[in-house]
Amino acid sequence: MNTQAEILWVDDEIDSLRSQILFLKNKGYEVTALSNGYDALELLKEKEVDVVLLDESMPGLTGLETLTRIKEIRPLLPVVMITKNEAENIMEDALGAQITDYLIKPVNPNQVLLSLKKIMDGKRLISEKTTIAYQQDFRNLFMALSNNPDHEGWKELYKRLVYWELEMGKSDSEEMMEVLQTQKAEANKDFFKYISKNYANWIKDSKTAPLLSHNLFAEKIAPNLQQGKPTFLVVVDNLRFDHWKAIQPIISDSFRVTEEDLYYSLLPTATQYCRNAIFAGMLPADIEKYFPLEWKNDDEEGGKNLYEEKFLRNQLKHLKLDGLKTQYIKITNNDDAKVMEDNIHNCLNNDLTVVVYNFVDMLSHARTEMEVLKELAGDEVSYRSLVVSWFEHSPLYRALKKVAEKGIQVLLTTDHGSVRVKTPSKCVGDRTTTTNLRYKHGRNLQFEDRDVLAFRDPKLAGLPKPNVSSAFIFAKEDIFLCYPNNYNHFVNYYRNTFQHGGISLEEMIVPVVRMESK
Known part of the structure; x- marks a missing residue:
């Protein structure tokens, strides 16, 4: 029989557990039995094991003390605490010391086996379940592609592709990830044909169009604004839909998502066109017409997004919302971010605080320039992981958490994605x-x-x-x-x-999310 795993079982009454140990051995586990924490620590200095089963109540070195020392020697080693005591403080101490699971005595053999399987086979079982579920949905996605989806259909299809991409990321199924990436590439091929056929009509006749950048503020932001209710509009440059879904569990600690939608970024999917269109509420051609001094074309000298606040205030006036107390903040470096974080409570006096945050765009460009970032973000999974890590530790998230309990509303969106x-x-x-x-x-x-x-x-x-x-x-x-x-x-x-400016699902179909304080 193949060995399932190496188990170390530490209990001062180990002799009474012989039948349980025999049960595990019959299931293919190799079990080393010890009666005290000191011997366990000595063994772990010399030998690799896969899981430790640890009695909480032992004379001499207690289970919690042994646990602390095990984590010093082997921080990632899974430990299952077995205790007679259901006292809440003991469980809190054990959980705080990063136990993987705990069982209450008396334990039966199947309880122990289930815990071991959960630890040893958890990732494999998740991977297998994900693979089977994706295989079942593969044909549905293929059929959806074949049915000439409209702009709403493309949004739904992209949501499903992102869902599977994130699910696959939790498992180690490289083969299925390759299948998914091939299906995503097929989707992008058809999406390009769809945009090529329809984009000019969208620009000509807004009735046929999905929600586009220049209508985003009027349709998704303005209806949620009101005097006396502090609202933060956070525009994170270059934030893709999969980035949003990856950071959602973090932000959900403080905020409840009340609406999640997708909209279409204008072409080119580049900051100077899309973000100016969001704040002006106009197509780039109209911005140039009505603001000839402020609009800069690509080949002209000077900053291309210097007048966003002016465009915003003009749009608020047009929408008869210029009575709202509004503040515009642009974050282009860490110093700006720290100032915003330190002064975030002052923003509670505003009806609308607009925060434009440039980090993700800087990351994608820096990734091109810096070899170290090329290593860190060499594929979709690591790029997404880098964005999540940034957000979790960012002044932006810290600032939002500071005011989360004040009954605020947060509208989170972006100008475009990247591919x-x-x-x-x-x-x-x-x-x-x-x-x-x-x-x-x-x-x-x-x-x-x-x-x-x-x-x-x-x-x-x-x-x-x-x-x-x-x-x-x-x-x-x-x-x-x-x-x-x-x-x-x-x-x-x-x-x-990772670049932007062109036509792909990742660049054009981007998130707009409304959240309330929990």
């Missing part, structure tokens, strides 16, 4: 052509037609037209646009980095 690029495509332009890897605009652009959605007339996409011969192109799926000069160097440098 991991893998496939290069050659593109040629003149000196004024933009450098972005997922979209370009300029004169005399030459490109592979099959790799992009092109707008020879930018007005059809609701975009400014810097000069008579300007055109916009948007890369599809996981493509990144490279110039022929030094081609191989740039292909190797940018492949597998």
Whole structure:
């Protein structure tokens, strides 16, 4: 019989447990039996075991004292505490010292076996269950793709793909993750066709369109604003839907989600276009028309998002909400973030506090520039993990927790997402052509037609037209646009980095969430 695991059982009445130990051995477990904590610690210095079964009430070195020393020697070793005492403080001490499970005496053999299986087989069982469930849903997803989904259908399909991506991330099934990634790639191929066919119509006739960036504030934010109710609108740049779902369990400690939705980011899925559109409540072409001094095209000098507060106040006036006490805060570095955290209580005097937070966008760009971040965020799972780690320890989350008990409302959203690029495509332009890897605009652009959605007339996409011969192109799926000069160097440098500006589910379908204090 194959050994299931190495078990160390420590109990001062070990002789009375011989039948239980024999039961475990018959189930394939190797069991070492010891009668005191001192011997257990000596053994653990010399030998690897998989689980410790530890009696709480022992003379000499108690179970809790033994537990503390075990964790010093082997911090990750699972320990099951077995106790006669149901006293709450003992359980709190044991849980605080990171026990994996606990059992109350008298224990029967099947209780012990169940606990061991939960510890040893938990991940495998979760993986198997997830794999079976995904296999069952695989055909449903395939059918949904085949049924020409509309914009609501694409949102639902993307939600399901993200759900399975997060579930697969909890298990170690590389094969099924590959199947899922292939299905996601197929979905992005069809999504590109869908956007290519419909986007110009959305811009021309808003009745046919989903909720887009320039209507987000009027439709999702404004109806929830009222005098005397402190509301925080938090716009985290480049926050994808899977990022939101990964940080949701953290933020749910302090806030209750009352509405979760997705909306479509405008093209190009880049900050200067999408975020200005959110705050102005206008398409980029209209912003240029009504704010010619404030709008900057890609090829012009100066910051491209310097007038968001001006655009916001103009939109509030247009929506007859300019009577609200409003404050706009932009966070572009850690010093800004600390100032906001220290002064967050002052924001409770506002009806609306807008916080624009640039961390995730900086992370994706820094990841391209820094080798260490390329290592840390080399794939979807690690990139998501990095975003979660940032959020959990961020001044933003600490600030929100500080005021969570004050009966506030938080509206969390983003301007666009990002996609991991893998496939290069050659593109040629003149000196004024933009450098972005997922979209370009300029004169005399030459490109592979099959790799992009092109707008020879930018007005059809609701975009400014810097000069008579300007055109916009948007890369599809996981493509990144490279110039022929030094081609191989740039292909190797940018492949597998996270970029935005083009057309993919990850870039275009993004979260907008409403939360209330618990």
